[in-house]
Amino acid sequence: MGAGRVFAYGAAAGLIGDLLLGDPRRGHPVAVFGRTAGAVERVLWRDHRGWGALHTVVCAGGAAALGGVAARAVRDSAVASVALTAAATWAVVGGTSLAREARAIGRALEAGDVEGARARLPHLCGRDPQALDADGIARAVVESVAENTSDAVVGALVWGAVGGVPGLVGFRAVNTLDAMVGHKSARYRRYGWASARLDDLAGWPGARLTAVLAVLAGDDPRGAARAWRADADRHPSPNAGPVEASFAGALGVRLGGTLSYGGRVEHRPVLNGAGRAVRTRDIERAVRLSRRVGWLALGVCAVARRIAKGRTS
Numbered sequence: 186m187g188a189g190r191v192f193a194y195g196a197a198a199g200l201i202g203d204l205l206l207g208d209p210r211r212g213h214p215v216a217v218f219g220r221t222a223g224a225v226e227r228v229l230w231r232d233h234r235g236w237g238a239l240h241t242v243v244c245a246g247g248a249a250a251l252g253g254v255a256a257r258a259v260r261d262s263a264v265a266s267v268a269l270t271a272a273a274t275w276a277v278v279g280g281t282s283l284a285r286e287a288r289a290i291g292r293a294l295e296a297g298d299v300e301g302a303r304a305r306l307p308h309l310c311g312r313d314p315q316a317l318d319a320d321g322i323a324r325a326v327v328e329s330v331a332e333n334t335s336d337a338v339v340g341a342l343v344w345g346a347v348g349g350v351p352g353l354v355g356f357r358a359v360n361t362l363d364a365m366v367g368h369k370s371a372r373y374r375r376y377g378w379a380s381a382r383l384d385d386l387a388g389w390p391g392a393r394l395t396a397v398l399a400v401l402a403g404d405d406p407r408g409a410a411r412a413w414r415a416d417a418d419r420h421p422s423p424n425a426g427p428v429e430a431s432f433a434g435a436l437g438v439r440l441g442g443t444l445s446y447g448g449r450v451e452h453r454p455v456l457n458g459a460g461r462a463v464r465t466r467d468i469e470r471a472v473r474l475s476r477r478v479g480w481l482a483l484g485v486c487a488v489a490r491r492i493a494k495g496r497t498s
Contacts, residue, residue, distance in 0.1 A: 186263035186266075186267075187491070187494055188349065188490070188494045189487070189490045189491030189492075189493075189494040190491070191263065191266045191267050191270055191349075192270060192345060192346060192349060192486075192487060192490045193487035193490070193491065194267045194270075194271075195266070195267040195268070195269070195270025195271040195273075195274060196270060196271070196274045196342060196345055196483055196486070196487065197483060197487070198267065198270075198271035198274070198275075199270065199271040199272070199273065199274020199275040199276075199278065200274060200275075200278065200280070200479065200480070200483055202271060202274075202275040203274075203275050203278050203279070203280055203281045204280070204281055206275070206281075207281040207282050207285060208279060208281070208282045213276070214276040214277075215276065215277070215357060215361055218244075218248060218357075218358060218361060219361055219365065221244070222240075222244045222358075222361070222362060222365060223365070225240055225243055225244055226240060226365075226366065226376075229243075230372075230376060231376065232372075232375050232376060233375055233376065234375050234376070234378045234379060236376060237366065237373075237375060237376035237377055237378055237379050237380065238378075238379035240362075240366070240376070240379075240380070241359075241362060241379045241380045241383055244358060244362055245355060245358040245359045245362060245380075245383070246355075248354050248355060248357075248358035249348075249351045249352075249354055249355030249358065250351070251354065252273065252349075252350040252351040252352075252353065252354035252355065253350070253351040255269055255350060256269060256349055256350040256351060269350055270345070270349070270350055270353075273345075273350045273353045273354055274341070274342075274345065274353060276354075276357075277341045277353050277354065277356070277357035278337060278338050278341050278342075278479075279333070279337035279338070280334075280337060280338045280475065280476065280479050283309075283329075283330060283333050283334070283337055283338075283472075283475065284330075284472045284475065284476065286305065286308050286309045287309065287326050287329070287330050287468050287471070287472050288468065288469065288472060289305055290302045290305050290306060290309065290322065290326050290468065291323075291326065291465055291466075291468035291469060293305065294319050294322060294323060294465040294468075295465055299318070299319050299322070302314075302319070302322050303315065303317070303322065306322060306325060306326070309325075309326060309329045310325055310326075310328075310329040312325045319465065320462060320463060320464070323463045323464060323465050323467060323468055324438075324440060324442075324462075324463040326468050326471070327432070327436070327438065327440065327463050327467055327468060327471045328429055328440050328441075330432075330468070330471040330472060330475050331399075331425075331428050331429045331431075331432035331433075331440075331471065331475070332425045332428055332429060333475075334395055334428065334432075334475040334478055334479065335388065335391050335392045335395040335424065335425075335428045336360050336388065336391075337360075338475070338478075338479040338482065339391045339392075339394055339395045339398070339478065339479065339482040340356055340360065340387065340388050340390075340391025340392070340395075341353055341356050341357055341391075342391075342479075342482050342483055342486045343356075343390050343391045343394060343482070343486055344356035344387065344391075345486065346486035346487070346489050346490040346493075347490075355387075356387055359380070359383050359384050359387045360384055360387070360388070362380040362383075362384070363377075363380050363381055363383075363384035365377075365380075366380050366381075367380045367381035367384055368381075385422075385423055385424060388424040389423065389424060391424075392423075392424035392425070392427050392428050393427060394482060394485065395427075395428045395431070395478055395482070396413050396417070396427035396428055396430070396431040397431075398477075398478040398481045398482060398485070399428070399431040399432050399435045399474060399478055400413065400431055400434075400435065401481065402435070402474060402477040402478055402481060403431075403432075403434070403435020403436065403474055404435060404436065404437065404470075405434060405435055405436075405437055406435070408434040408435065408437060408457070408459075408460075409431045409432075409433075409434035409435035410431075410434065411434055412430045412431060412433050412434030412456060412457035412460075413427055413430045413431040413434065415430075416430040416433075416441075416454065416455075416456045416457060416458075417430040417431075417456075419454035419456070420441070420453065420454065420456065421453065426456075429441070429456055430456045430457060432471065432474065433456045433457035433460055434457045434460070435474060436460075436467055436470055436471060436474065437457075437460050437461065438457065438460045438461055438462065438463045438464075438467055439455055439456065439457055439458060439460045439461065439462060439463070440455070440456040440457065440463070441453045441454055441455045441456040442455055
C-alpha cells in the first residue's frame, strides 16, 4: 500500500475516532507532551531568545523524531502503518472537544446561565470571562471555533499530508509550545519568541486552507471571500486573520473588536463590519461549519498526498 493511501485511510480513521471518542480525560498524549515540555522549561529557562529556541528544538524536534522512529518501525506493514497514522491523527486533532466545549457554552447561554458560560469559557480560550456579557461570550466562542479549526484540525492534516506521522506529531508539538510559552508576558517575551514564530510559520498553510474551505462550505461564499480579502490583514495574527475573517463572512457576523486577556485590553479591528452582531445560535452554526471544513480538509490533504507520492514514485 502506498504512502498516499496509508495517510488517507489512517487520517480518516483518526478523525472518525475523534468524532466517536473525543479526547481522553486522563493520559492524553498532548498532555503528556505538555508536562514534558514544562519539565524541559524548568531546566532551560533563561530570559533569552537563544535558550527559548533550544527549548523549541528539544521539544518539537524530539516529538517529531519520535514520530519518525515509530513510523519507520512499522513501515513494512501496511496495516500497522495505517493504525499508527490513525492513532497519531486521533491524538493530535481536537475537533470533537472543540465542538463539545463550544456547545456546552451555547447551551448555558440559551438557558440564561451567563455565569455558567463564563465558568466554561476558559476551557476554550484565554479571554477574561468576567469582562464579557452574553453576546461577548458568544463572539469569543465563535472566534475560538474558527481559529481552532485551523490549529486543532486542518493544520495537523496539512502537515500529516506533508510529513506523515512525524508531520502530525511535530505540528501539534509546535502548536502546544506556542500555547505554553508563545504569549507576550514578561516571562516569555524572549524565551517564547522562537516557539511563537515557528507556530506562525507552521500554521500558515493550514490557515489559508481553512479560509478557502470556509468560503466553499459556508452559507455565504461571496461574503466569506469578501471579508477575507478586505479584513484578514488587519488582524494582528497572520494566521488567525484569514480564518476568523472568512468564518465571519461565511456566517454573516461581525468578529473582532475589544478583547480582554488576563487584565490586558486589546482593541482589534472589526472583521466583516457589514455583518450583524454574534448571537448565541451562531455558536452551533460555527461548529457545523468547522466540521464541514475539517472533513473537506481531509479530502484535500489525502488527494494532495497521493498526487505528490505518485509523482515521486
